[in-house]
Amino acid sequence: MPKTDVARRGFDSEIAGRRAECDGGGLVPGTHYVAREEFTGTLTGDYVDHGDPPWRWLLMTDLVRRPDGFQADGVWCESESVFLVDERKSEPRSARSK
Amino acid sequence: MAKDPLRTKFCEMMGIEFPIIAFTHCKDVAVSVINSGGFAVLGEAMHLPDQISADIQWIRDRIDGKPFGIDLVLPASSPMSESIDDMIAKIPERQQKFADEIAAKYDVPAPKSGHDLHNWGGLNQKMARDQLDVLLDEKVPLIASGLGSPAFILDAAHERDMLVFGLIGKTRQAKRQLEAGVDGIIAQGYDAAGHTGAMGTFSIVPEVVSIAGDTPVIAAGGITTGRHLAAALCLGASGVWTGTLWLASRESDIDMIIKERLIESTADDTDYSTCISGMTMRVLSCPWTKEWAKPEAPPPLPPPYQMLLSSAYIQGSNDARRADLMTEAAGQGVGFVTSMKPARQIVFDVVEEALDAFESLTGEPE
Numbered sequence: 072m073p074k075t076d077v078a079r080r081g082f083d084s085e086i087a088g089r090r091a092e093c094d095g096g097g098l099v100p101g102t103h104y105v106a107r108e109e110f111t112g113t114l115t116g117d118y119v120d121h122g123d124p125p126w127r128w129l130l131m132t133d134l135v136r137r138p139d140g141f142q143a144d145g146v147w148c149e150s151e152s153v154f155l156v157d158e159r160k161s162e163p164r165s166a167r168s169k
Numbered sequence: 170m171a172k173d174p175l176r177t178k179f180c181e182m183m184g185i186e187f188p189i190i191a192f193t194h195c196k197d198v199a200v201s202v203i204n205s206g207g208f209a210v211l212g213e214a215m216h217l218p219d220q221i222s223a224d225i226q227w228i229r230d231r232i233d234g235k236p237f238g239i240d241l242v243l244p245a246s247s248p249m250s251e252s253i254d255d256m257i258a259k260i261p262e263r264q265q266k267f268a269d270e271i272a273a274k275y276d277v278p279a280p281k282s283g284h285d286l287h288n289w290g291g292l293n294q295k296m297a298r299d300q301l302d303v304l305l306d307e308k309v310p311l312i313a314s315g316l317g318s319p320a321f322i323l324d325a326a327h328e329r330d331m332l333v334f335g336l337i338g339k340t341r342q343a344k345r346q347l348e349a350g351v352d353g354i355i356a357q358g359y360d361a362a363g364h365t366g367a368m369g370t371f372s373i374v375p376e377v378v379s380i381a382g383d384t385p386v387i388a389a390g391g392i393t394t395g396r397h398l399a400a401a402l403c404l405g406a407s408g409v410w411t412g413t414l415w416l417a418s419r420e421s422d423i424d425m426i427i428k429e430r431l432i433e434s435t436a437d438d439t440d441y442s443t444c445i446s447g448m449t450m451r452v453l454s455c456p457w458t459k460e461w462a463k464p465e466a467p468p469p470l471p472p473p474y475q476m477l478l479s480s481a482y483i484q485g486s487n488d489a490r491r492a493d494l495m496t497e498a499a500g501q502g503v504g505f506v507t508s509m510k511p512a513r514q515i516v517f518d519v520v521e522e523a524l525d526a527f528e529s530l531t532g533e534p535e
Contacts, residue, residue: 093246094341095245096245096246096317097316099364099446099450099476102447103212104216104363104446104498105363106448108451111533121298124324124325126321138447139443140469146246146247147247149246151320152245152317154341
């Protein structure tokens with residue numbers, strides 16, 4: 072795998088405005104524990120592709136479901152962990168429906 | 170019985186004898202299980218790339234070409250990041266006061282050095298990629314993704330004849346990963362240690378098996394005996410993913426105090442709480458979890474703020490080896506961890522009990 076730190080920002084109009092759920096989470100800082108966090112919100116269409124091959128992350132805002140006390144206005148979600156929950160448009164490549 | 174019930178798809182895939190996967194952070198446990206006919210996956214999510222590389226070499230030097238796996242945590246969501254100092258400044262007075270009261274009530278020692286949380290940079294995308302690069306360079310036989318989807322590395326891994334398994338807590342996550350082409354799914358139930366999904370092991374395993382086709386499904390969560398193994402295989406799993414089972418093994422490098430706690434504990438002695446990290450996770454009960462469960466306790470903070478509060482307690486307890494304070498992630502199967510056996514003996518005991526269980530069901534010798 073090419074070792075690259077490149078992060079490329081972009082905008083995908085196909086997913087902009089779509090309602091979605093994110094089965095998120097990650098490593099608990101300072102520990103070897105893993106934790107899951109779930110979000111429901113609206114995809115802005117903004118994305119970042121990290122590295123090569125690209126690892127795509129989508130920005131979700133207008134969060135109507137978030138972990139208790141989660142304070143940020145938005146969350147970046149790994150694209151394969153995003154599940155569209157509306158049926159407005161055809162299924163995009165980077166965020167498929169349930 | 171016409172067929173060896175323990176000779177599963179996963180055994181064929183990996184060329185191993187028994188469908189038992191040890192998930193461990195201890196290299197000695199991993200090597201012992203591998204050399205006993207099982208399979209081991211070493212958790213390396215916390216480690217820097219150089220250390221991962223060294224650990225891989227250490228294992229390879231001791232297993233005579235047998236296969237093994239490495240587990241990483243691929244983050245699946247990421248809030249806007251802040252500095253540690255900024256985060257500490259945001260801890261509300263009510264929760265900080267409550268944490269201070271616990272420290273005073275139980276005489277919790279301060280950490281001997283700055284607690285580990287102050288050394289974290291968060292597991293960001295770059296860190297995860299650097300870790301993955303090591304696994305790809307080393308051509309580790311199996312990569313397990315302990316959280317996020319490994320879909321984006323599948324092609325690179327398969328080009329190197331490496332297998333990729335994903336650990337999931339919901340059926341839709343399994344469906345997504347199966348569609349992407351993972352080589353195996355680890356279906357983890359609520360019984361597990363640490364953070365888990367909401368579905369029980371007995372529910373999620375057959376549900377994932379029903380959509381997995383020929384892709385092997387590994388059962389995880391609360392599995393600590395041969396009867397659990399037999400049951401998992403009856404549910405359609407091709408093997409079991411076990412963590413708590415090895416924590417008190419003779420080779421395990423966790424503190425002897427925690428080993429003794431594990432041996433004494435039953436499923437009732439675990440707490441499922443957000444008070445450690447701000448995210449729900451299952452750990453051995455301790456004063457910290459008990460105090461935060463009281464009606465007068467303030468609500469735990471969201472991550473990472475709650476971890477900032479709890480890390481001083483956890484590290485102070487560990488540094489001073491205070492048996493009355495220490496805790497560790499443990500699954501609900503902990504009640505069957507009753508002695509400090511060598512890992513090799515654990516493998517054989519689980520196998521023997523599973524075969525006995527099958528025999529008792531069928532009335533036929535294995």
